[in-house]
Amino acid sequence: MAANENVQKVLDWTVAEVGVPGIVAEVKDGDRTWFGTAGVADLETGSPRVPGEHIHTGSSGKAFTAAVLLSLEAEGRLSLDDAVNAHLPGVLDVNGYDGDKITVRHLLSNTSGLFPTGLAPEVSYRYATRSGFDQHRFDTFSTEELLRIAVSQPPVGAPGERFEYANGGFYIAGALIEKVTGNSYADEVERRVARPLGLAHTRVRPTTDTGYPAPHPHGYTQQFLKDGTDPATVTPENWQSLMEEPGLPLMDATVLNSSLGYAAGNVVSTTSDMIRFLNALTTGELLPPDQHRQMWTTVSTEGSYWMPHTNYGLGLFEFDRRATGGRTLRGVGGSFWGTYFFAVGTPDGEHTVAVHTNTEWRSWDPMFKIIEAEFGVSITA
Template sequence: MTTYENVQQVLDQTVAETDIPGIVAEVRDGDRTWSGTAGVADLRTGSPRRPGEYFHAGSSGKAFTAAVLLTLEAEGRLGLDDTVNAHLPGVLDVNGYDGDKITIRHLLNNTSGLFPTGLAPEVSHRYATRSGFDRHRFDTFSTEELLRIAVSQPPVGAPGERFEYANGGFHIAGAIIEQVTGNSYADEVERSVTRPLGLAGTRVRPTAETGYPDPHPRGYSHQFLKDGADPAALTPENWQSLMEEPGLPPLDVTEFNSSAGYAAGNVVSTTSDMIRFFEAMTTGSLLPPAQHRQMWTTVSTEGGYWMPHTRYGLGLFEFDQGAPGGRALRGIAGSLWGSYFFAVGTPDGRHTVAVHTNTEWKSWDLMFKVIEAEFGISFGA
């Protein structure tokens, strides 16, 4: 059985055995490209998933933010070790934070000490339940509101002390980009990333846009709390126990306003474009050598309630087990309502697999099964 057949088997089994409606995968291995699908793009019509669909890439957009800031550093317009107060005076000087101690690097590698933004009541009370999501799915978040939310809870640690995944750090990073350049975040992503790489199917989603170009799958979500659960009681430790019971029908969440993602993840793309972007990030073909090294200077994610077996760079991650040739596999990933994407590949950019499901992240099983099928690497239980 070829590795492609192994991957297809993983896709088929995942759709058959879990509540994931559909999956599309694309593999680029040297000069060869393969695409596979399983399941449906639309539960109502039964239309199948197909290659080339547009989707929301979720937190994969963090790597776009990092790439823009590294480009600005290469241009001499800022430094990763600049403090936040050097560019946004006072924004962080509330609730126990210190903008003179938190740097841009801290924001990008999730060691700033900022709390997990998704647990902020201003966010969780809007979207935690099905009825709440339906009421608020078209709400628009301004940059100013996102910056207030980022510091609305006390720090979880000192700057540089430990890893804690925080969207708020990337919201602040996006505001720094706009302050330094005088341009919108979306314009700087286009200037520094999508245009140089020729990513014709990729862009930061405009604030007013709530749908996708065709072709695209419908998005479905089970990512809601049980009836009566208090979003204020959510913690990184207990959130799974408060989620809805399995077996309920999914909610169609295709149309919604994703402005809350901003610079922490609001990119719409395709598997082909994301492979091209990821390969540029892992090989260093977009950034100068000094900035490329910083992109892949990683920190431990241990204790940060994040993906096991990984270290985090600047918007991307590296696995702690070797790829063929003895070097660690690298990856990029993101999830939000109705969408989950990941790409994993070798550091030389020669071998990459990208996968999208039209529901949010369920567990790490799918990613690790795809890695084992395509690369022959098992991370165990």
């Protein structure tokens, strides 16, 4: 397929020009599938990337969290318009937040007014520099600690006022799932998402895990602040200017504890499983019609520092059709140290591409170039 040849060219370009160690793309187009790679899975041995690798999917895990809560709503166990205080009284009633006004829907749509969690000093002082990351890579975060971090800084807006990407909202959503069901977040993801969809290689990563099942790529990171930068001075507006200069060596981040992700993004999966997952969400296979509609009722991300040209649903995104020439494309995606993943497809589930790099995203260019190569859609302003 000519389109896949064009995707392969983008994969090669991403390794040669963007500096990504290794990248894979898996395409499902009707009954046809295609798998392409470029670069390596391991810089030391030079081993290639292969199909079926276990990968950290980053904030794609938010869509799993949203799917579980929508499933619970369909059963009448809760409503997305419930105030958080109805289930977790007092958790949000600090630092200017109001748990009677912030709803479950606000949490899942990133419109709660919670501040960007990655800027919390408890996080940035541990991981913002190379030395800090190496010292703290095995730190384990409890749910209680994550809930404290979620509200450790004042609000950035009123509930429902605007989109602001906040992992903390999904920490609270995970705790809410556990409170309502009496089961662990991981068990509910397995019972309500992974098992019904036959995702045999997908699970929430246990807090005790620091590695991955075979096969898996090594993950490499350069996501650090410049030496001498005080993390307390970092804002959503200036963080890019404070990052390390290009050209410094990559750090192997394969072995680490990822409990910081929790219900905001700590799912390990494969590209095949994630295509299956996204297609079930886009077509309405997993959820009843009302919950499916709510999942894809979006808010604009314009003016935020998240992915450009998108609208955000509940844990997932849809490209703004003004930027795609009227074409509807939906997706999930996310990043963690040493990993970036996205899957994008058509609403009918017939045509989907899943991509993983074994380092964090350097720019949006590879993603947009892959989408143009596979779908013939140029993402424009």
